[in-house]
Amino acid sequence: MRVLITGANGFVGKNLRLHLSEREDVEVVTFTRDDDPASLPAMLREVGFVFHLAGVNRPQDPQEFVTGNADLTQILAQAIRAEAESTGRKVPVIYASSTQAARDNPYGLSKRSAEQALFEALRSQQIPVHVFRLPNVFGKWCKPNYNSAVATFCHNIARGLPIQINDPAAPVTLVYVDDVIERFLQLLDGADAQVDAEGFALVAPQYSTTVGELAKRIQGFRDSRDTLTIDRVGTGLIRALYATYVSYLPVETFSYPVPKYGDPRGVFVEMLKTSDSGQFSYFTAHPGITRGGHYHHTKTEKFLVIKGQARFKFRHMQTGETHELVTTGAEPEIVETVPGWTHDITNIGQDEMVVMLWANEVFDRQRPDTFACPL
Incomplete structure (x- = not known):
């Protein structure tokens, strides 16, 4: 099967591409910011599944929320519907939305508009569409000092740089990138859709913690090189956080001496x-x-x-x-x-x-x- 990944150079896109490269039954077609949205209809004629990961979440101009989220998704949805109407091919879509879509800020409104475009355009043709309202996704290759506290904490603490915490008790909900991709691939392989009461696709596990606890855990990973005492890093959130922290180590710190x-x-x-x-x-x-x-x-x-x-x-x-x-x-x-x-x-x-x-x-x-x- 040939699959299309929009936002292929983004954080989730890079991880998804690596997982798909391990399979011999999948060929990947990519769409990035360097590509013209007008090329999407031609791309769709060659693929059997779409991972729509492209999006804008921190632009210099708020208008980019509309063009990068709502408008791009509208173009994609119309192209998929047109493909179904002209050829009968119903190309399934996974869309990486955000929990912010439930809020009335510029980013959330643009993501909600993108969700609606997919639901309206695709469900009318009985085209499978899986919209994930993802919480904070973390893991290797996420951009630090951008929009992820985990990425910023890991990057800075691994380099001995200060971190800023405004409210240690602030709650945060997290999902690990490998768990997201595992669910994506299950749907690619024909798994049954699992949705919540509002029709949004589900991914598990999701972890609830606080900003202060995150910083404490990640600092503990750094301190373990001095104390030689490692946390319980084999399961759950701590396993995923530790793998993420290690992925931010500069190459010159891949090794360290012990007494x-x-x-x-x-x-x-x-x-x-x-x-x-x-x-x-x-x-x-x-x-x-x-x-x-x-x-x-x-x-x-x-x-x-x-x-x-x-x-x-x-x-x-x-x-x-x-x-x-x-x-x-x-x-x-x-x-x-x-x-x-x-x-x-x-x-x-x-x-x-x-x-x-x-x-x-x-x-x-x-x-x-x-x-x-x-x-």
């Missing part, structure tokens, strides 16, 4: 700490060196030798039972320490040993739960 502690045995490096899932680190040991020689009451650890040859020794603190095993970097194998067993690890190879380590809790110097007891 390294060395002694005659080797080095110990902490990589990452979490609020409730422990920490990750690694250590090295020279040939013949033994590390450990302690036990824990509650703390547990997972060791993975990624280079060299290691001998692990264990002794039960009550029964005196012992256990010994050998692992190597050539055969990945997790060795887990068990509370109440003193343990150590010795490099029995001829080269430096490198071991990755996860502990289920972050090391607390005031309560280390680590008690020396050589084997």
Whole structure:
């Protein structure tokens, strides 16, 4: 299928183009600000689906709201209707409108007029039209210092620049660009329309938060490079915000140093700490060196030798039972320490040993739960 994307160079358009480029069954035709709206009828004769993402939201001249939103959409709607009347082809349309369309400001009025043009022109011909009144969309490639607080906060905080917050308690509703595009593609592939009571297409999940909370979260991502403690970035809004923040990093900050502690045995490096899932680190040991020689009451650890040859020794603190095993970097194998067993690890190879380590809790110097007891 050939699809048309208007506003193909915009924030959502760029993300949509990337997703579509991953498919072999779709060819993309683009319409940008450099193109003449008069070319739309000819473009439509070649496509089977339209993503209408073009729009104006912060012009120098308020009249551009009308020409860039209402008028352009009117031209598109008339061209699609004419195509249906002349050839019988009913080209479905997805339109990225805005929640601002419910307001009586110049931008909202122009978006509402565009919505009406599509509904009136297309539904009379039973042409599928999906109008999304999107809240604040965020994600990679959104323009900072323009109309997105998330983009501005991410861009500035990643560069150590100040941010301005007029009202930290101001509510904000967000939707992640990947979730928007996932719904767009579902409709492209024939999914059933899901609409609200007013007939507007739905996208989920949507997130409710405040401007102050946004700034706090994003600043926390920046601070994690110093504290090594990362937020819970694997699900939901925080996952999407973290991915967005990282996408604004300047190339010169793609990497950052972490502390390294060395002694005659080797080095110990902490990589990452979490609020409730422990920490990750690694250590090295020279040939013949033994590390450990302690036990824990509650703390547990997972060791993975990624280079060299290691001998692990264990002794039960009550029964005196012992256990010994050998692992190597050539055969990945997790060795887990068990509370109440003193343990150590010795490099029995001829080269430096490198071991990755996860502990289920972050090391607390005031309560280390680590008690020396050589084997």
